[in-house]
Amino acid sequence: MKYLTCSQILQHDQLSPCRKDGLILLTTRSIFLFLTLFYTVSAWAEVVHVVTTDFPPYSYERNGNAGGMATEIVEQALKKAGLDYDLKVFTWSRAYHTAVHEKNTLIFSIARSAERENLFQWVAKVAPYRIRLYKLASRDDIRIQSLQDARHYIVGGEYSDIKQAYLIKQGFEAGKNILLVAKDELNIRKLFAGRIDLIPFNEFSLPIMLNKEGHNLSELQPVLDLEEISYDLYVAFNKETPETSVQALRDAMHRLRISGQIAKIQDRYLDHRTVSLPSDVGSKPPAD
Template identity: 30%
Template sequence: MSVAGTNYARDDGVTGISSDILRAVCERAQVQCQQILRFPWQRVYQQTLDDADYGLFSTARTAEREGLFKWVGPIASNEWVLFSKGDSSIQLNSLDDARRYRIGGYKGDAKTQFLLDRGLEVQTALRDSENVKKLERGQIDLWMTSNQAGRFVARQKGLEDLRVVQKLQNALDSLRAEGALRSIEARY
């Protein structure tokens, strides 16, 4: 999003479900919050780590990030998916099947890191909207994103014909079976 040629938006210019929820929370808590949407994500993430006067929303709460922030949430659920173009013939039975395809992700994003941690190659973009263009042009075969936000970003860029190829259900099921999710679930 840009305002008057800049690479950020402020307060009323920041829109969406997470920003609306945050406004309601700040109002109820009687805390003055200024919302600023900036890019690239990695810079904003680092600024939040470096400066105690900054907060970050929305970001995935992962085991690696747990000790880095004081958390409030969750404010939304986030279903991670791999999208392909609607006319794609790609079929995945497991996350491992995705290894043979070109995958696009968002630099510094937990979903992208999830794939990298499992040894998958991911082409990273500074803005997730760049992956929509790459998918349309055939520069990537799969786009790692969240279901709701990904569809929203794609619609904004004029791409409506998407297909969910893999919902990472196998990965979720295996993490749950290993007990790796118990500590996360216990916090909520």
């Protein structure tokens, strides 16, 4: 390897450091590689703070360890992207608030809506999401064919959740015919206790949440599909996160998808059986 003197380096690179009384020990190529590495590491040096919620099969926390379908996908992508991270499982409202307001925060699994579009840097889809309105199978008095019918009943919702935001936009009133809680499983308990009449729930997570509460899917009956909010869930960064981190994770998610790894993880978790809506769902809501 040929080394250059200070004067030779200065002729080729006016910004190169040198000592007055000797040969420099770095070649111009070494300096270039060092600076490239320095700026790359600097861009990614900050830890990505990942937040999610207890939302089986997508994410959950058991014995201090995070798991779930989306958790596996996101962690594999972060490692493939070379991003250091920590991961915390919060209530949804806390996770959402953190992701909106704190730099370098990544949130999953989050529904992408017009209201949220400019609040985040959207990375990639991570999981399917299908919302249906459910009642107790034993409640023959509840008869629904439309959301207008559903407004005659009490619905359970969750703070900062896409489902409650949609229902309020459709004419439901918080504190009147939609009652909000911090965690969705509380609505399952309230439904079986007779304190609410209906719950909007993701069909992929509902069987797991029911089992957790000591119930099974046969005890509920779907009465209405909420197609307008049934779409894929996403991974998203806080708006102030450096673009280098965002793009690195996008690229990693893309590589996982085209390799088939995301599909393999999803197939291990998702039960693709669905519960059909009965053809004779009632035709008339109760009078006001």
